[in-house]
Amino acid sequence: MRQGTKHKIMDSAERLFAERGFSDTSLRLITSHAEVNLASVNYHFGSKKELIQAVLMRYLEAFMPQLDRAMQAHLDSEQAPSLDDIFNAFVEPLLSMNEQRKHGTSLFLLLLGRGYTDSQGHLRKFITHHFGEVLDRFQAAVRRAYPQLTEAEMFWRLHFTLGTVVFTMASSAALRDIANADFNEQVNVETLIRKVIPYLAAGVGAPIQQQ
Amino acid sequence: MRQGTKHKIMDSAERLFAERGFSDTSLRLITSHAEVNLASVNYHFGSKKELIQAVLMRYLEAFMPQLDRAMQAHLDSEQAPSLDDIFNAFVEPLLSMNEQRKHGTSLFLLLLGRGYTDSQGHLRKFITHHFGEVLDRFQAAVRRAYPQLTEAEMFWRLHFTLGTVVFTMASSAALRDIANADFNEQVNVETLIRKVIPYLAAGVGAPIQQQ
């Protein structure tokens, strides 16, 4: 089955963006990997910036509705969810990115991390603008699990959590190599996600400090 | 008091590197901010790569010996330290970066984060090569606080921790603006560090999962 030029560009671009960051990935590199003509990027996407957004959007549009359904369920349930429940609700939507595309889960998280640290946070605004309500419902679910947490404290702890995840993924290839060499541990994305969840849940659920 | 060209370059470079990342910061931008000649970078540092290493090294050489003393104390003490003790030992060395230079603490952590995500991990090797023993003693202190944790599990949790900290700092300016606007909270670097420590200690100290 022949793949269209537009999709070939996006598939090569996402891999290279994840590996090298946005500004270290040139259009020439992308088009040579995709085996398409340089000018086709501008024909199909208009500019490099719009290509970046298209690549990220393809994942977000698949991921966010799944996450939203899971959070909605935690808000509607009779019993208040635990923090472990809430963070475990991320596992399936994240892993489903792997069915959509090879290495989809890590690519998605890597791109997310790049988006939050590269390019002065332009992509941060892009995400919160398009998916703000989903993030709000996530926050509401956490509140239900740990009502004593003030809104401000929750704000900080959820950003700590985001940092943990995206940084881990950004370094995951290197870290998995080290783990393999030093501990003879074969770690795939799924076990890594299952490793990080208790850490996150414990962090968000840490006792409240007096300031 | 007149500042030498070499130091003017490093001071401008560290601020711009932290704000924009290494590859999005050109030597032209650095030298124009520093109000020195473009060619002086190559005269004093040889290349852009060596400038990056010099900037990071200046912080690491001030930070690492302090951290090492604190970890040594935790290893020598009669009583085993708690995880909270260990992570609190980072506070003073980190804050002392602020005395050395204005905004030194956040700049240092920002640079560290850039070094771990930019440039395919070259800087990661640079750091572990020069300061591997300090990191080993840190690891030994954590082991003393939580002996049940396997070496492999500790490896992962400490990297989660690094991710939490560097990502938080990488976004700290934006996050502090939001917190100020939404919760009327004035957060400086010190309160942010003191906020993150319970999160980290709880995460590293999370119950051990059966795989």
Add this chain to the structure above:
DNA sequence: GTCTATAGTCGGATAGAC
């Protein structure tokens, strides 16, 4: 040690033929 001037490379983008 500092400057100007420039070599040499690589980047994004586009015009215009097919």
Add this chain to the structure above:
DNA sequence: GTCTATCCGACTATAGAC
């Protein structure tokens, strides 16, 4: 939609005068 050929700006690095 796809291609070649280029434009033009920005970059690192260096040679050589002062």
